[in-house]
Amino acid sequence: MPWTQAIRVREAGARSPPDSPGPVGGRKRKVSAEPGQDFGGTAVTHDNAGTTGPRLRDVLDSLPAYKPGRPAASGGGVPAYKLSSNENPYPPLPGVLEKVTAAAGAFNRYPDMFCAELHAELADHFGVPVAHVASGTGSVGVAQSLLQATSGPGDEVVYAWRSFEAYPIITQISGAASVQVPLRPDEGHDLDAMAAAVTDRTRLVFVCNPNNPTGTALRRA
Numbered sequence: 001m002p003w004t005q006a007i008r009v010r011e012a013g014a015r016s017p018p019d020s021p022g023p024v025g026g027r028k029r030k031v032s033a034e035p036g037q038d039f040g041g042t043a044v045t046h047d048n049a050g051t052t053g054p055r056l057r058d059v060l061d062s063l064p065a066y067k068p069g070r071p072a073a074s075g076g077g078v079p080a081y082k083l084s085s086n087e088n089p090y091p092p093l094p095g096v097l098e099k100v101t102a103a104a105g106a107f108n109r110y111p112d113m114f115c116a117e118l119h120a121e122l123a124d125h126f127g128v129p130v131a132h133v134a135s136g137t138g139s140v141g142v143a144q145s146l147l148q149a150t151s152g153p154g155d156e157v158v159y160a161w162r163s164f165e166a167y168p169i170i171t172q173i174s175g176a177a178s179v180q181v182p183l184r185p186d187e188g189h190d191l192d193a194m195a196a197a198v199t200d201r202t203r204l205v206f207v208c209n210p211n212n213p214t215g216t217a218l219r220r221a
Contacts, residue, residue: 059172066165069213083215140166143206144174151176151203158197159206160189162213167206176203187214 072080072087081089092100115135123130136142143166151157153175159167161180171178179202181194189207198205210217 059175063169063172066169068165085212139164140170143167144170146204147171147174147176154201155203156199156201157204157206158194158202160194160208160211163206163208164212167208183211183214183216186216187211188216189218191218 069082069085072082074080079089081087083089118135119130119133122133122135126133134142134145136145147157147170151171151174155176156179157167157171157174157176158179158181159171160183162183168178168180179197181190181197184190189209189211194205194207207218
């Protein structure tokens with residue numbers, strides 16, 4: 001659940017995270033926020049010293065808090081939409097509502113964990129092999145699965161910044177280092193700079209499209 005307020009719990013003597021790598025190619029590689037630094041939110045820190053419960057991972061010391069976009073404010077009877085979070089201004093399709101309503105009667109049963117029917121339908125729609133289709137619990141779920149499968153300590157993950165607030169958080173949890181490439185002046189992805197940031201340590205490149213929160217989109221040439 002997105003946090004509406006950053007929580008900071010830190011006792012005297014808690015360890016600070018390691019220093020970030022230095023500039024590469026003239027661009028600063030920003031790995032994470034230092035404890036207490038504003039990085040899309042306030043860093044959430046913990047202290048394992050003197051606790052009797054499970055020991056928490058040290059990486060949690062420097063995680064930035066997720067900063068959700070402000071709710072859209074309607075005024076004068078005119079509807080407002082949260083475009084910075086890619087909200088759809090149109091209501092759900094009637095067919096979708098019918099399917100959701102019908103599925104509610106089976107909520108006490110586990111669904112197909114492989115999503116075989118969904119993957120087959122998507123593969124047919126896009127004309128790709130079923131093996132090329134993956135699904136998850138939203139974009140964060142898919143991104144976390146990719147990170148868990150490919151990235152760990154010593155690896156790097158490239159993405160534009162500013163972009164989706166979850167990228168630095170889930171990358172840091174995986175143990176990999178974030179390589180943040182600044183957006184162009186028009187707030188779009190600098191694909192050439194992102195390609196130049198790829199090294200032999202790069203395991204993933206995230207391209208948020210349309211970019212959240214700037215709303216710029218990449219299209220095929």
